[in-house]
Amino acid sequence: MKVIILAGGGGSRLFPLSRKSYPKQFLKLEDDKSLLVHTVERFLDFVVPEDILIVTNQRYLYHVQNELAECQAEAAHIILEPVARNTAPAIGLALSYCESKLGCAGDEPLIVAAADHVIRPQDVFTKCILQAAQVAQQGSLVTFGIPAKTPETGYGYIEAGESDGLSFAAQSFKEKPDLKTAEAYVEAGNYYWNSGMFAFTIDFMKGEMAKYQPEIAAILAEGYEAAVARFADMPEISIDYAIAERSQAVRMVPLTCYWNDIGSWDAMYDILPKDEQGNAVQGDVLALGCTNSLIMGHDRLIAGIDLDDLLLVETDDVIVVAKKGESQKVKTVVEKLKKMGRKEAVEHTTMYHRWGTSTVIGQGVGYRMKKVRVMPGKAITMQMHYHRTEHWVVLRGTAEVMRGEEKMMIHERESVFIPQTTKHKLANPGRIPLELIEIQNGSYIGEDDIVRFE
Structure with missing residues (x-):
């Protein structure tokens, strides 16, 4: 079989x-x-x-x-x-x-x-x-x-x-x-x-x-x-x-x-444990007078007051609220977001890669900040950016950095600057995950401004 x-x-x-x-x-x-x-x-x-x-x-x-x-x-x-x-x-x-x-x-x-x-x-x-x-x-x-x-x-x-x-x-x-x-x-x-x-x-x-x-x-x-x-x-x-x-x-x-088949948030409500008021709650949630509701938090405190038969799901970039029984329409929401070209329709703020994860923690005109996590023995391929610089600040672990022809080891509480149009590579030679803050600055910070050499 x-x-x-x-x-x-x-x-x-x-x-x-x-x-x-x-x-x-x-x-x-x-x-x-x-x-x-x-x-x-x-x-x-x-x-x-x-x-x-x-x-x-x-x-x-x-x-x-x-x-x-x-x-x-x-x-x-x-x-x-x-x-x-x-x-x-x-x-x-x-x-x-x-x-x-x-x-x-x-x-x-x-x-x-x-x-x-x-x-x-x-x-x-x-x-x-x-x-x-x-x-x-x-x-x-x-x-x-x-x-x-x-x-x-x-x-x-x-x-x-x-x-x-x-x-x-x-x-x-x-x-x-x-x-x-x-x-x-x-x-x-x-x-x-x-x-x-x-x-x-x-x-x-x-x-x-x-x-x-x-x-x-x-x-x-x-x-x-x-x-x-x-x-x-x-x-x-x-x-x-x-x-x-x-x-x-x-x-x-x-x-x-x-x-x-967990094909909707209503189906998700069915499989989760409930409190005495019939609420399925996950995350940092304070439910006052709420009954028969699904409330799922991620990053923030959610305070619900006298909610009944409600579905509320929060992530770090989206909040969805719906009446129970109407969650099949969530698919329609996603379709509309795609037509609007909203990245939230397809991407999380945390992206998963073969080498680890990257999470957007702040961005604005001309800048973006990410928390990058590289697993032991993994590396981000040699690359270069035409329109942005990058500044890496190591929080945990040791980073092996190639910047042009220069090779260096960057330790906790140390940093390195990557100029525009400079080939660079990041690797984790250690035994624990490498965590760092990446600060991008430039006239264009789109993910497609990457030239890969490996």
């Missing part, structure tokens, strides 16, 4: 915490582990790291590597999508990798899961996965359905038909319904929320691709390297539309445990 975890999405529904530069799968929402780490650990209950494939894009490579190190799963395989093409091409690429690189047999079952869902308890989940793998080996595309106990309008639905004791026939897939239709589904009793998880064998999926997505199948038939090279030529389509809703051999296994 191989497990394919899709971790390339740049979800916006949990804005402002989740943004394109650091999306939901890397957030630590319930504890000190990210959603991706929880997902990997969930599958490590019955497979080894070498049987796990993470499909993501180049932007998130270092995030994924760091998260795999967190759960001692560095041996998992990372597959990089050249461009975003939705889940059908992503799954096809992973399938090709299994054949070409791992030598998997055609009857080996593959499990496909998202990187950002909350599922518990573990024993029930494991039982459902093994059951689905058994059904898949009988020649079916298996989808996982969540018993629809409430009329949710944010999920797609699966209509269940006859049962063979292990699974149900998936009679039809339904788009996200209005409230009246969702209530009718719950009343009928044979409708399940579509979890977006699948199980199938390699040969079965290759056959379905050839039948329903010949463009994708033709590219995959050329081998893994060709699939990577021609990935952009594949149609942009989800596995649901591409295969699941067309296949004549779809079975459904009920996922009879707690499941939450």
